Amino acid sequence: MFKKGVLILFFCVFLVQAQQNDSVAQGIKDIYDQALTNGKSYDWLDHLSNQIGGRLSGSLNEERAIQWAKEELKALPIDSVWLQPVMVPKWVRGTFEYANIESSPGNTINVNICALGGSIATPSSGIRANVIEVKSFDDLDKIGKEKIKGKIVFFNRPMEAGLVNTYDAYARAVDQRYSGAAEASKFGAVAVIVRSLNHRLDDYPHTGVMSYGALPLSNRIPAAAISTNDAELLSSMIALNPNLRFFMKQNCKNYPDVQSYNVIAQIDGSESPEKIILVGAHLDSWDLGDGAHDDGAGVVQSMEVLNILSSKKFRPKNSIRVVLFANEENGLKGAKDYAESVKKSRETHLMALESDTGGFTPRAFSFDTSKKYFEKIMRWKPYLEPYYIHSFSQRGSGADVSLLKDNALVLAALRTDSQRYFIHHHSEMDTFSEINERELALGAAGMTALVYLLDQLGLE
């Protein structure tokens, strides 16, 4: 009898578990169906990209985007939508940049440059100087101050094509853009030109944030990106004529910080409303394209998580919160202020999941968490493999959610296929026409599924 009882008990546990697994699998199927057949992410992104467009921190477009996101979220059957005030930097590009290569007096070729975010302007008459081409900061040391002084330093180390994950190549090249001006200034350079962080040879310069570090105001020099085609051209012309001169003109400007907002929306948890599952992305973008991939995609995918769950009349155990962060691109002020507010609250963030790798096919989730939680999370992977999310790894999270490190049990990021991203990133090529509706929707579905798995199965 006892044995039989144990057997029956085992069978019942097995049955309950199997039923639970079945219902979870069905829930995920419903989420994907909804995203692929009746989702809002593509139409939302069409509006954000084509009716609003690029939305740099502190710009009128950023204000418009905040109002639009707030109104769209308010139209969903969810519990609350609010704005969190954030002061953000305001940098303005001004009129378009101009540059040419002067191989001999009067003999010039125009090239495509754009000011890097945060850079100062050139004098209004521009800068004309000889060029020193380098691949690294070490090269500056080797060449020395005497030869660099009064010249324009041209950083021309390409992204490494051999690295399969293009983010690895980006990480190994971005120092030129971020710190090139600060480093070259120490050697007396008058400006820097940085090869665009783009695998492809084309004519589009790619902007992005740069920093002068601790450099005093008087030592700051203008910094611009040059298109990859023009970087190749400049390099080959320098090889023929080391005395050629480069002319550049830009009138960008830094203004005092201005008022902005994080846009936040929530479905309250039915069992543990103080436990938060956060999904987020950044609402600001660079100004050259319309910011469809970076990070309009993440914005509408995060909004879609709430849309899918609320349209399914799903009542989560924990609160599901969307945060559309202000100012990721040039300051992270939205993320900093949000993290500060969390420290002061009584809420527990179970997970903070970010989407900021473009609206491409989702391939993986990466996590920053304890071994114990990661082991638990790994058990959910079989639920997502039928939807071609094949990898769960411990490769960190995203820029915005990483600031919640001390206040969230799990940080996570959606990882999309990375091959096309840097063609678009921070350039005129980041437009809605480069978005595939299904790829975008699959990212939203994957994020919703991960939120649902955590809410239903828990971390303990």
Add this chain to the structure above:
Amino acid sequence: MFKKGVLILFFCVFLVQAQQNDSVAQGIKDIYDQALTNGKSYDWLDHLSNQIGGRLSGSLNEERAIQWAKEELKALPIDSVWLQPVMVPKWVRGTFEYANIESSPGNTINVNICALGGSIATPSSGIRANVIEVKSFDDLDKIGKEKIKGKIVFFNRPMEAGLVNTYDAYARAVDQRYSGAAEASKFGAVAVIVRSLNHRLDDYPHTGVMSYGALPLSNRIPAAAISTNDAELLSSMIALNPNLRFFMKQNCKNYPDVQSYNVIAQIDGSESPEKIILVGAHLDSWDLGDGAHDDGAGVVQSMEVLNILSSKKFRPKNSIRVVLFANEENGLKGAKDYAESVKKSRETHLMALESDTGGFTPRAFSFDTSKKYFEKIMRWKPYLEPYYIHSFSQRGSGADVSLLKDNALVLAALRTDSQRYFIHHHSEMDTFSEINERELALGAAGMTALVYLLDQLGLE
């Protein structure tokens, strides 16, 4: 002593195996480096797409493509290149098709159609008739001969957006294109219009092969595809006015079979030259685009396998053979003749690997083989996971290599990300401008790596 000896022996075996594994992993790294930094596939595809273009079986462009592929392969440091004669069908589109919807006499709207491959022409004055819209062959039964007779049948069942793998959606919709005319003819229809097999709503009709089956010549009716936008338009107009008339005109024609060739090239095996590892793709394409994705990508990836291996001065144990098949799209004649020739030879095909899913990011390999061999192959997967090929499955192989079923130990197919494929497939949208250089190169690298793993590690 004995124990110590066993331990040393174990240690040696372990060491040899570890070294072998290290050298295999290094070999795969070299393959990826070569493909991503110094490959030929993108430039080859540029030529095939932009200098030759669409290459339907029996066309002058197909001849040009065969000559071009032969010459390019001959320029590689490999052992042999030859042509295998194949007789192929010759179907010609003729002048572009024309169609309109006539909502009332004299009140017409032009719509985009294209003849399906193998279809007969309309009379030179075209066909003008009422339209019956259906979703399936069952609908024909339900509606019945009386109502269908003398009308144009409009098959309008969309590809299912909810299926994550778009090939599944294709498989569930393609009967309309392939057999729609044969089925509708039985009910007295005068022509068929088939909704293009495209997830997206756009203006491009998608062609593809159709068959009249056993239908006698006198009962054959013209068949055309209509763009998805125009399918939506036609459907909504029928709902308003079931008596509207549709006009269509096409003057495509079937000719007698003509001479073509499979293009074959080989690096001879150093140990077992009679054992063949085949990689292949089809050189023919439809005529509307330039066939860059279908299957120019597979062609240049297959060629690239030989290029990478020969440029690395790699001496394989087994023979590595490329077959560029003739006539996959409308007859499979190249594959049939190749399979026949294999039956008569003394060669053993260890594997036949096909690339025919477009030049998108490779996600998986699928295999058609015995349990024993699949288990062995599964042990290679960890070598490819660092390169984001995450899945090995038993989901069949490709159309061309499937005919080697009885004469190859393993049939295999490269599976790329499927989300964008059916936007391009068989339409004017299948062009080189829609190819990403890195995605294409990663496919070539993955194929080369699989060939290399089999050659080095064997199946036994």
